Amino acid sequence: MKKFIVLLILCCASSQVWPEEATLQNIKVDTDLPAIERGMDDLMNNCHACHSLKYISYLDLLKLGIDKKKVDFMRGDQPLAAPLTGMLSDEAAMQMFGLVPPDLSLMTKAREGGPSYVYSYLLGYYNTPDGVTHNRIFPATKMPDPLGISTATDPAKREELKKTAHDIVSFLAWASDPHSAERHRLGYYVIGYLLFLTALLYAVKNRIWAGLKKH
């Protein structure tokens, strides 16, 4: 048993290669609908102009619980099954940034640190004394500071931006794994059932073996 635990710890620990460039601010994403919806709105305003979410369709937003009128307004004359493609063409993006902005559907899974990485990155912009904007998490980034954290000096404004970033990341976390809430819900039932079944199997096993011990 001891060995098993040690091996288990190893297999958990070994797959994590800790990001070494900069320390991340560790956050826990929100999973409630209001936060995810706020995040969606903020993403539509701040990110969607350049970034696509090609694995998310307007239908997925409906299924998530977003109001039908709002979804209809967002999609315009696009069909419900249409994905949330970016508004910037690849050619225009290449001209402006020299690369195509990455799709955001899986962004919170595709970086070491997950949601904490994206959150820290969004808030990682700062201005050097000579007026150049840098990002402490991803120095080579081509993305201009989307939320304006580098120029925000008012503490209340900074707090507000932090909340915005947190909501955006919550929405992205949902988008990367839309079934995670369903998975957790189902998981409790499955584990509960298995605990019950295993207890029964243990009783059966003991009952069968009890006859043997008398000999």
Place this chain on the structure above:
Amino acid sequence: MKNRVIGWIDQRFPLSSFVKHDLTEYPTPRNLSYWWNFGFLAGFVLVLQVATGIFLAMHYRADASLSFDSVQHIMRDVNYGWLLRFMHATGASAFFMVIYIHMARTLYYGSYRAPRELMWWTGQGLLLMLMATAFMGYLLPWGQMSYWGATVITNLFKVTPYFGDQIVTWLRGDYSVSDATLTRFFSLHYLLPFLIIGGVVVHLVALHTVKSSNPSGIDLAARDNIPFHPYFTSKDLFGLGIFLIVYCIFVFFFPNMLMDPANFIPANPMQTPAEIVPEWYFLPFYAILRSVPNMVGGVVAMGLSVMMFAFMPFLDRSRIPGGASNRPMVKLGFYLFIINMLVLGYVGAHPVSERTLLIGHIATIFYFGSFFLIPFISKAEERWLIKRGLSPELKELMEREAREKTQSQARRRSGDTK
């Protein structure tokens, strides 16, 4: 009616005698601990992987331009596709965990020793096939780590004398990992599990000839054996329950834990990920590969490191029966070996630095050293244990075993085949 049907079948197929021989009257040592559950669990995970894999294959596209999207299609649009996929991906790790524990048990209790060498070697063959299946399966999501992992590993075949480059091209079906590689890996990933099932049948036929070993390391007398059914069917099912709880905690609550972030980025032949890391179950062997400075040497060392286990029946020279429970040096060596494996796993998971390189060198030397020293240690241990005096319990067991051996030899000489 039931008896008539069974009678009808029995005249044409050995159904009743099979059930009797291999289940209801199959003699199993009564002192087996829960460490003996893992063979059954391995069989269960194999069935689970085949079952989930068949359904995944109905929705998956083996095409370099569609694979990544088709996995997301499974995760998002297919009914309970996320469950199938997480079960399959977690199942791969579960398979290796179960197999490694199964092997560790065999090493600890000396179950590989006579007359079970063929079990050990068929198991070794099954391990190689499992590794090949897992490696090829990992290419299928067509993420960055899939692509670059396959590139690095197929590239190792370059060290083949004379035909190195040709062999690499032949394996990939192209000059680099590409669509041709993906389609053949998919085909073979679907084929190999069925070869594994065939191998498992051979493994089980051998088992039912030599019967299970047991913690004492001695073949027990008939009175210490109990029928497999219902005693071990009930025990195995209880163990299965425990396994499923652990497995489902991973499937439902931590399915992404063992997935590399880089594999959520589609394969890009133009961009190497910062660090190419294999799945956890290959890390110790990967560490050995990287610990040898020369590429040919590294590949040979890595191949040998997996194959070393096959030599165990020859390396262990002791006449003291069994494994760690009777032999303190085996026990000590076993734990040191496990710790060394964990160290190698740590080295394999981290980028090459002066520190990991040094630890890797030491752990690699220790890895092979522990195998090469076994003949000498096992002999010295035997002398030491006999000099110290064997426990009366062990002596009695050994004497009984010797007695039974002479009796069965006498029976054989007199022509009684039973």
